[in-house]
Amino acid sequence: YLFELKEDDDACKKAQQTGAFYLFHSLAPLLQTSAHRYLAPRHSLLELKGLLGKFGQDAQRIEESVLIGCSEQHEAWFALDLGLDSSSSISAQALLHWHHTHQFCSRSGQPTKKNMAGSKRVCPSNNIIYYPQVAPVVITLVSDGTRCLLARQSSFPKGMYSALAGFCDIGESLEETVRREVAEEVGLEVQSLQYSASQHWPFPNSSLVIACHATVKPGQTEIHVNLRELEAAAWFSHDEVATALRRKGPNVQQQNETFPFWLPPKVTVAHQLIKEWVEKQTCSSLPA
Numbered sequence: 001y002l003f004e005l006k007e008d009d010d011a012c013k014k015a016q017q018t019g020a021f022y023l024f025h026s027l028a029p030l031l032q033t034s035a036h037r038y039l040a041p042r043h044s045l046l047e048l049k050g051l052l053g054k055f056g057q058d059a060q061r062i063e064e065s066v067l068i069g070c071s072e073q074h075e076a077w078f079a080l081d082l083g084l085d086s087s088s089s090i091s092a093q094a095l096l097h098w099h100h101t102h103q104f105c106s107r108s109g110q111p112t113k114k115n116m117a118g119s120k121r122v123c124p125s126n127n128i129i130y131y132p133q134v135a136p137v138v139i140t141l142v143s144d145g146t147r148c149l150l151a152r153q154s155s156f157p158k159g160m161y162s163a164l165a166g167f168c169d170i171g172e173s174l175e176e177t178v179r180r181e182v183a184e185e186v187g188l189e190v191q192s193l194q195y196s197a198s199q200h201w202p203f204p205n206s207s208l209v210i211a212c213h214a215t216v217k218p219g220q221t222e223i224h225v226n227l228r229e230l231e232a233a234a235w236f237s238h239d240e241v242a243t244a245l246r247r248k249g250p251n252v253q254q255q256n257e258t259f260p261f262w263l264p265p266k267v268t269v270a271h272q273l274i275k276e277w278v279e280k281q282t283c284s285s286l287p288a
């Protein structure tokens with residue numbers, strides 16, 4: 001059903017009649033608080049036209065909406081950004097951000113036009129079709145069998161460590177990126193690797209983060225930190241990591257000016273990857 005709406009502008013326009021619209025302003029979502037929770041209000045086309053009229057906006061703006069999904073019953077969902085200045089926060093809706101930042105054809109320089117669903121942009125002068133780009137990123141938790149390797153960039157919040165991450169270079173397989181990034185960032189040779197999970201990650205642009213476990217040969221565990229990319233990297237024991245998983249975010253500074261290390265929040269695939277390793281270690285240390 002979604003494929004049909006992306007390929008057929010008339011079908012998409014018709015779906016707006018019975019669809020639901022989520023509103024944004026300069027890429028920030030409009031939220032309502034209710035009983036200490038944030039809810040994203042949905043607006044029907046009629047309500048949306050009323051809102052636009054109330055604020056003196058042209059109903060034509062509805063053409064700027066983008067299709068973001070549908071219900072099992074084929075109720076289409078749309079996002080519409082009412083903000084005029086889109087240079088501010090990119091904290092939401094990767095697709096709206098992509099439209100704001102890809103307005104021109106990279107070959108002719110002409111302004112491109114979004115299709116009704118917002119699933120692509122087309123250059124009217126040469127018919128080149130542009131689709132939203134997603135940059136693949138690998139995140140790798142390296143283990144030597146009993147410890148795992150965590151690292152931090154200087155841009156991370158104080159005390160936070162995570163698994164090694166890196167963008168795939170053009171032409172690389174994911175496996176090649178894992179081996180290259182681990183070699184580049186900590187000077188270790190990956191012996192084996194195993195896929196774990198993936199996550200769409202819209203910060204700073206649209207990336208697809210693919211999480212993997214990797215092992216190094218026992219005895220080949222000497223770390224050489226690439227200080228151009230990382231501030232620090234070290235091996236951590238199962239107990240240290242299990243304790244850190246329970247810490248919620250930045251902790252108070254300890255007397256000796258250090259921060260007990262903590263890990264990315266639960267919402268990140270980095271957290272899930274590290275948690276999966278701790279659970280696997282716990283299971284493997286249980287008596288058979």
Ligand SMILES: NC(=O)c1ccc[n+]([C@@H]2O[C@H](COP(=O)([O-])OP(=O)(O)OC[C@H]3O[C@@H](n4cnc5c(N)ncnc54)[C@H](O)[C@@H]3O)[C@@H](O)[C@H]2O)c1
Nearest residue numbers: 135137139165166167168199201203204209268269270271
């Ligand atoms: N969701 C998660 O759990 C999670 C975990 C780790 C990293 N990430 C994200 O993955 C991304 C990559 O992590 P990193 O900073 O360690 O990457 P990295 O080690 O490749 O270093 C970043 C460098 O990659 C280059 N680069 C930037 N954008 C690129 C692109 N689109 N394609 C190719 N190269 C690019 C730049 O030179 C940049 O300095 C970051 O945006 C980070 O937010 C998400």
Ligand SMILES: [Mg+2]
Nearest residue numbers: 164165166229
């Ligand atoms: Mg990196």
